[in-house]
Amino acid sequence: MTVEALRLAPxxxxxxxxxxxxxxxxxxxxxxxxxxxxxxxxxxxxxxxxQGEVEVFSLVGxxxxxxxxxxxxxxxx
Numbered sequence: 749m750t751v752e753a754l755r756l757a758p759x760x761x762x763x764x765x766x767x768x769x770x771x772x773x774x775x776x777x778x779x780x781x782x783x784x785x786x787x788x789x790x791x792x793x794x795x796x797x798x799q800g801e802v803e804v805f806s807l808v809g810x811x812x813x814x815x816x817x818x819x820x821x822x823x824x825x
Contacts, residue, residue: 760806764816769801
């Protein structure tokens with residue numbers, strides 16, 4: 749089955765990039781401890797490991813050109 753055959757909605761643009769530098773190994777260890785992840789662990793580990801030191805997120809419905817480096821930008825304290 750091809751990706752096109754899945755008829756997935758288009759992905760929203762990436763609006764937020766967060767550095768996880770220094771936490772990559774901790775992230776892999778955390779995923780490894782989830783029983784639901786163990787069955788497909790090796791492909792998941794390779795995917796996570798391949799993401800590098802930056803995680804990306806999309807603020808759905810954001811104005812064009814939004815670029816953040818904090819998931820809590822705009823949230824009142």
